[in-house]
Amino acid sequence: MNSYIKQWNNLILNCSFDNTYKMVWSKALVELSLSVSDEVKDDTIVFDFIDLSKLCLKYYWNQTIYFDLVQSPNLKKPPEMITYTKNLIYTYFNKKQSVQPIRFEKVDFNTTQLSEIYEGTVKKIANTLKQDVCWRFKNLNRETYEIYDLDRNEGKVFMNKNDVLMLKQYSDFLFTVINYRWTQMLEGFNYSPRISRKVRAIDENNIKRASLKKFHPHLDLLFEDGKRKCFYCGKNIAEKEISVDHVIPWSYMFSDDLWNLVYCHKGENSQKSNRLPTEEDITRLEERNKQLLQRMQNNSKDYDQLQIAIEKDYVKKFWISFKG
Ligand SMILES: [Zn+2]
Known part of the structure; x- marks a missing residue:
């Protein structure tokens, strides 16, 4: 395996079980790498925390609205990103006067007049990523893996172009590794059955609610x-x-x-x-x-x-x- 991907693999498979922040963070980075063209001219690729935050919100929204999955071992104090996500979901339900689940990708926050709370939620999640997640993800067993650089004040991630293209090339593999680790964590926090099927169903967009x-x-x-x-x-x-x-x-x-x-x-x-x-x-x-x-x-x-x-x-x- 390529040494850069090996570092990612290590970080994902060995990170701590405090909560699932590192899963959404790494998944968002890999997903953003897909938007970078193979012909890109710049040597350094810059990702914005706001864009990463939107992806994190998407993952948490879909897992929460369909399956209400618990994302940390502390039931009394859920991770703040989950609290933000749930607030957005409740506000959406209130506005719609219905508790019918819907995929994040299908919600138009402008036409539902929720753009303000949506933007606010994205900013708050970006802030948590900045404070708690982006730098922690690089650290494992007192070692720092230099897989990217950060400007936390500006809210930017800097990556070498070749590294980004490598992430893109190995994205299927990395998504599988991330989902595997995420499932492992969720199985520790949730008593509900079929966790791995739920995690996969959300990625594959095949959550079907059949007529009864x-x-x-x-x-x-x-x-x-x-x-x-x-x-x-x-x-x-x-x-x-x-x-x-x-x-x-x-x-x-x-x-x-x-x-x-x-x-x-x-x-x-x-x-x-x-x-x-x-x-x-x-x-x-x-x-x-x-x-x-x-x-x-x-x-x-x-x-x-x-x-x-x-x-x-x-x-x-x-x-x-x-x-x-
Ligand atoms: Zn009745």
């Missing part, structure tokens, strides 16, 4: 008179108010499983977002699953999966691990 309509025929088996009842409030649900809800949030499971799906009123579903179900809900869901299994015919994949979920106690197990 195909579960209606199963769920309808519970209501012989055809009157569907809300799992949470117990009242009848009108046709246009019907919604299928993940009792253990989708952001946590990252999959649609019959054992975790119930009918509820539309409004209740959108209010709930990523909230943890109560123990009472969990107990009722276990009862519901047993009842549902009895009513289903034992000739489908869904039946087999529900049976396994009951036998293996998925509801309780996932709920307990979710509580941490």
